[in-house]
C-alpha cells in the first residue's frame with residue numbers, strides 16, 4: 700500500500716474522529732495534485748469532518764484552490780427507529796446533533812482559511828440541487844452556488860452497492876476527463892460489496908484505475 704507520512708494528518712486524527720484509511724490519504728493527495736484546475740470537488744459523506752479536513756489540507760499544501768462541496772444529512776443507518784442508543788441516556792437524535800456539532804467545530808477550525816460548502820442533503824438530493832444550479836445557504840450559513848463540471852469526488856456516504864452505483868452515475872455526469880473519483884471501502888476484502896462495481900468501472904473505456912490502495916481511485920480518461 701502506498702502511504703504518506705504527514706505530521707498534520709497524524710495530529711488531525713488524534714482530534715478529529717472518523718474513518719480514514721491510510722491508503723485513501725495517498726489517493727486524496729494524488730487526486731488533488733493532479734485534478735484539473737479550479738473545478739469544484741465533491742465529498743459524499745462527511746460525518747465529523749475528517750476527510751473534509753484531509754482533502755482541504757492537501758489542497759492547501761499543493762496550492763490548489765478548488766472549492767469543496769460536501770453532501771451529508773447526518774442520518775445514520777440503524778438510527779431510523781429512534782429511541783435511546785442501547786442502554787444509554789442518549790437518543791439517536793441527540794447523537795446526530797452531537798455529530799453535526801462536531802463536524803461544524805472540526806471543519807470550521809481545520810478549514811478556517813478555506814471553508815467548504817457543506818450541504819445538508821443525501822447524495823441523490825445533492826445532485827438534483829447540483830443539476831438545477833441551485834443557490835442555497837450551506838451548513839455554515841454561507842451562500843453557495845451548486846452546479847457545473849467537477850474535478851474530484853470522494854464517495855464515502857451510503858455503502859449500499861445500489862446507492863454507491865447511483866453516486867457513481869451522478870459523479871460521472873459531472874466529472875470532467877482528467878478528473879478523479881475515490882471510493883472508500885471498495886477493496887476486494889471490504890464487507891460492503893462494492894468490489895463488483897469497481898471491477899465494472901475498471902472495465903469501462905472512459906475510466907482507468909489509478910491505484911487499488913486498497914480502495915479504488917479512478918481517473919476519467921475521456
Ligand SMILES: C[S@@+](CC[C@H](N)C(=O)[O-])C[C@H]1O[C@@H](n2cnc3c(N)ncnc32)[C@H](O)[C@@H]1O
Pocket residue numbers: 716717718719743744745746747748749750751770771772773774775820821822823855856857858862
Ligand atoms: C463512513 S461515514 C463518512 C466518514 C467520513 N468521510 C470521515 O472522514 O470520517 C458515512 C457518512 O455518510 C453519510 N451518508 C449516508 N448515506 C448518505 C447519502 N446517501 N448521501 C450523503 N451522505 C450519506 C452518513 O450520514 C455518514 O455521516
